[in-house]
Amino acid sequence: MTHSGDRDQGIGIRKAAWWKLLCILFLFISGCAAQKVAITFDDLPLNGDLPPGVTRVQIARDTIAVLEKAHMPPAYGFINAKKLEGNADAAEALKVWAAAEPFGTHTYSHLDLNQNPAEAFDREVDENEPALELLAKPGQEWHWLRYPFLREGDTVEKRRAVRSYLQGHHYRIAQVTLDWEDYLWNSAYARCEAKQDEKSIAWLRSSYLNIASSYLDLGRNMAKLVYGHDINHVLLLHLGAFSSTILPDVFELMKQKGFEPVTLEEAQSDAAYEGDPDAGSQYGGTLLEQWMDARKIKYPPVMAKPYKEIKEICQ
Numbered sequence: 414m415t416h417s418g419d420r421d422q423g424i425g426i427r428k429a430a431w432w433k434l435l436c437i438l439f440l441f442i443s444g445c446a447a448q449k450v451a452i453t454f455d456d457l458p459l460n461g462d463l464p465p466g467v468t469r470v471q472i473a474r475d476t477i478a479v480l481e482k483a484h485m486p487p488a489y490g491f492i493n494a495k496k497l498e499g500n501a502d503a504a505e506a507l508k509v510w511a512a513a514e515p516f517g518t519h520t521y522s523h524l525d526l527n528q529n530p531a532e533a534f535d536r537e538v539d540e541n542e543p544a545l546e547l548l549a550k551p552g553q554e555w556h557w558l559r560y561p562f563l564r565e566g567d568t569v570e571k572r573r574a575v576r577s578y579l580q581g582h583h584y585r586i587a588q589v590t591l592d593w594e595d596y597l598w599n600s601a602y603a604r605c606e607a608k609q610d611e612k613s614i615a616w617l618r619s620s621y622l623n624i625a626s627s628y629l630d631l632g633r634n635m636a637k638l639v640y641g642h643d644i645n646h647v648l649l650l651h652l653g654a655f656s657s658t659i660l661p662d663v664f665e666l667m668k669q670k671g672f673e674p675v676t677l678e679e680a681q682s683d684a685a686y687e688g689d690p691d692a693g694s695q696y697g698g699t700l701l702e703q704w705m706d707a708r709k710i711k712y713p714p715v716m717a718k719p720y721k722e723i724k725e726i727c728q
């Protein structure tokens with residue numbers, strides 16, 4: 414009886430162990446299904462035009478409130494300090510951002526590396542530093558660079574020269590794997606707000622979300638083509654007039670598609686970020702696009718962006 418009880422207990426323990434293992438496997442599999450993504454913002458303190466009566470401070474505050482309400486992890490904002498000169502609203506907007514969210518550099522004046530020599534780019538990284546130092550809390554890390562226009566150099570020599578400068582100055586490159594040119598909608602929204610054109614604003618929302626959905630799928634497809642599996646992603650957004658109004662829907666869309674928001678540091682801890690396509694590019698682009706181009710991989714289909722309609726709406 415005792416022996417039988419021991420045996421039953423033994424079987425029970427084994428069953429429990431198996432169940433635990435199955436649970437771990439299930440968690441592992443479901444954990445893999447949720448794709449990690451870091452949310453980042455470029456062109457701080459502002460991208461695009463302002464709607465009438467709206468300040469840069471208001472846009473920064475509203476966007477931070479949306480991030481907080483959605484319980485988003487810290488989201489990096491990449492700063493061009495030249496935009497602060499003689500603009501108290503811009504300076505205050507950056508203080509508001511820096512008090513709530515981390516930040517890095519986007520060069521002093523949003524310099525295009527493909528149109529300028531490597532030394533000019535290095536100078537611009539340097540020139541942006543005093544503003545970042547002033548904004549930083551004691552011990553805060555801000556040595557992250559987001560390349561303006563996602564251009565890392567039209568020649569491989571230029572690319573290597575800047576990368577070597579960045580490494581020497583302890584910068585990490587804030588990569589991008591997801592980008593749908595969200596900035597296109599910022600100034601269009603400011604115009605439609607000025608006209609209080611609700612019908613056009615509704616179209617801006619639906620066109621934005623359709624494109625976002627298609628490009629989220631594209632990023633995952635490209636990761637599989639480049640790496641053979643999906644990776645942690647980094648999403649590029651721009652801080653502008655449309656941000657706080659569209660972001661709750663964007664976050665919901667990403668949740669539905671199984672994306673899990675994480676910090677930039679966590680996203681880029683993925684081994685996918687260790688490699689370097691190491692090739693000059695006339696066009697630049699996301700890390701995935703650079704790999705696709707360097708390896709001459711055929712792009713999967715994606716929805717066409719409504720460039721013409723966005724340009725013409727509410728004019």
Ligand SMILES: [Zn+2]
Binds near residue numbers: 455456519561562
């Ligand atoms: Zn930019």
